[in-house]
Amino acid sequence: MAFEFIQEALQQRRVESLLRARNVIADSSDARFLTSKNGKQYLNFASNDYLGLGSNLELQGTLTGSRSSALVTGYHQCHKDFESLLCKHFGYESALLFSTGFSANCSVIKSLFSQSSGSKAALDSAIFQDKLNHASLIDGALQSDAKHIRFNHNDMGHLRQRLEKSKAANKLIISEGVFSMDGDCAPLQQLEELKQQHNGWLMLDDAHSFGILGENGLGSVGLGCKPEILVVTFGKAMACQGAAVLASKSVIDFLLQFNRDYIYSTSMSPLMVQAAEQQFLRVLDASEQRKQLFSNITLFKHLCSDLNIPVMPSETAIQPVVLGSAENALSAQDKLKEQGIWLTAIRPPTVPHNTARLRITITAAHTHDDIEKLVTALKVST
Known part of the structure; x- marks a missing residue:
């Protein structure tokens, strides 16, 4: 049958625990969001909004589209x-x-x-x-x-x-x-x-x-x-x-x-x-947010060290916990969701084989209580 390879490839991804899917976010703030699937609120440790600047942006009236490529009439x-x-x-x-x-x-x-x-x-x-x-x-x-x-x-x-x-x-x-x-x-x-x-x-x-x-x-x-x-x-x-x-x-x-x-x-x-x-x-102008971010990173690393959680050596907002197999990473992801914490299991081919991980991102919007809750949940989920 023509194009049978499509279903075969999808099935192979399912078998290998590598199938990707999207999650619909119904509402979000700097460190939390609601999903459309179950209406549950989660602490968000998978955001790249490192400084917590994603909210409160005010825009004045302007063109929504540039109307052309930059070399025609789209360069304003x-x-x-x-x-x-x-x-x-x-x-x-x-x-x-x-x-x-x-x-x-x-x-x-x-x-x-x-x-x-x-x-x-x-x-x-x-x-x-x-x-x-x-x-x-x-x-x-x-x-x-x-x-x-x-x-x-x-x-x-x-x-x-x-x-x-x-x-x-x-x-x-x-x-x-x-x-x-x-x-x-x-x-x-x-x-x-x-x-x-x-x-x-x-x-x-x-x-x-x-x-x-x-x-x-x-x-x-x-x-x-x-x-x-x-x-x-x-x-x-x-x-x-x-x-x-x-x-x-x-x-x-x-x-x-x-x-x-x-x-x-x-x-x-x-x-x-x-x-x-x-x-x-x-x-x-976000020097205070950067200061808060690095304070949060330091707290996270210290708490993980105290509980022997094996975080990779990173001094930035990205704090990975490598769990090896895709199955292990997915299992930990699901356990964390049950505790109201959203983390993404990063699996091959995004990362090398046998290095599937939870990619934790710390932001300036997280409170110390948020980070303590995360680390406690990580201890029982990984």
């Missing part, structure tokens, strides 16, 4: 103004706005190293990626014409070996500032040093670093690292939607010519641009 004054604001604070010459972080990451890589640009430079280029990089970064490299080389997670010795063996004229090292599934940080200084030693460039996806780390929450840039290509997303600490690519004017001009995702997509809604600009300014 609000787009230009927000790009300029981002460049001012991050210290870059130019920027492009995208509707999603996935599109930003993936499209930048594949357009930089595509023969469709009329150049054969892609064939003399190599991309060096951390093995735990986000799927959007991996997909971009796989769709490019450059050689794709992976190095062991945060292993600078392994990266050095890979760089030394490469004869490519154009070398791009790609890493995340904070890794989305492990919560650990990239060794920024060492990445910068290796980049310089091998005449390469560095690209950072700062989705989980921006807003949290560095001076004024500016992520890797606030920590003193300025990669040639920086991607910041608005859907995490900014609690908004969209992303920006920041780079030199020549790189952004190149993307305007050859980035098919940008050229052939309706530009980011002016309504979302206005929201993103407001949220960006709130993030810069």
